[in-house]
Amino acid sequence: MNKFKYYFILLITTVSLFSCSKDDAAEIQPPRDYAEQLATDLTDIEEYLKNYSITVTSHPGFADDQDVTFTKIPTGGTQPSIYSYLNSTTFPKLLSKEVKLHDITYTMYYLVLREGVGEKPSNVDGVLSAYRGDYLSRQKVAEVETLTATFFEESKNPQQFFNLTSTITGWGETFPEFKTGTYSSNADGTVSYNDFGAGIMFLPSGLGYYDSGNASIPAYAPLVFSFKLFAISRIDSDGDGIMNFQEDLNGDGYLYNYSNTINYPTPPADAIRYADDTDKDGIPNFLDTDDDADGVSTKTEITGANGVLIPFADIPSCDGNTTNPARIKRHLVKCN
Structure with missing residues (x-):
């Protein structure tokens, strides 16, 4: 009987504590504008x-x-x-x-x-x-x-x-x-x-x-x-063998992930949104393992027959040119 009385008092006390905590909890304020x-x-x-x-x-x-x-x-x-x-x-x-x-x-x-x-x-x-x-x-x-x-x-x-x-x-x-x-x-x-x-x-x-x-x-x-x-x-966020800064297509030093709807609730105009997104899938190249959406990963495309990654400076453009410094990299723009 005494044991039952003890547990009953403990239950009432616990319920009271939780009730007080809930009632006294500070009101959560929404973020400011x-x-x-x-x-x-x-x-x-x-x-x-x-x-x-x-x-x-x-x-x-x-x-x-x-x-x-x-x-x-x-x-x-x-x-x-x-x-x-x-x-x-x-x-x-x-x-x-x-x-x-x-x-x-x-x-x-x-x-x-x-x-x-x-x-x-x-x-x-x-x-x-x-x-x-x-x-x-x-x-x-x-x-x-x-x-x-x-x-x-x-x-x-x-x-x-x-x-x-x-x-x-x-x-x-x-x-x-x-x-x-x-x-x-x-x-x-x-x-x-x-x-x-x-x-x-x-x-x-x-x-x-x-x-x-x-x-x-x-x-x-x-x-x-x-x-x-x-x-x-230098960091390679998507592990595709190309460093992030090398995937900066417009060369402005800034790459943005516009698929982040917290930071960008309203996507910018396409010219801005896809400035560093070759296949326009909403994922910027530095986070996209298949930049040109051809079904073959970028890492596979720049791996030589010997199984070694081709250095960025030696990646050929669509026409195979590796000497023109202004060439368009194969992993950045799909070659048709």
């Missing part, structure tokens, strides 16, 4: 650009080369704001670009401290990059609201490449505007980097983490990343 949030983010970003100055460390060959310090310009201060570098003919140079995503056109800013002297990555490559990240938010102290930058993460000596297809959109949109530099190995096993591309990206939340946030980053926070581009890792 992308266009409205972009307007808010741009207001914050442009205020930050107009009210902060930067100091850049020039220390070639050392880890602190191109480190950036941000300083709020005091009332009456004469320091040049970041915004004063907009469209400058010399470095630092603040530029803006448009990014079409979520059925709206984002405006994002990026500051070029140094362009770099090596290769540019595409937005579907891997990058080795040192970086520091801050997020922008408005804080109210003594009834006075101020725009504040809060540090959240830093990597001074990166040990791994970031695949730009797996990072936030803003990284993929910014890194192709920069180049790598040179490097040398030191006797102690470390590596020294020189003449690398370095800059700062200022990202609306829609090109960052938007409503989800990330770890210590709140939802809807604009992001500021200072970064250095040390090296590139």
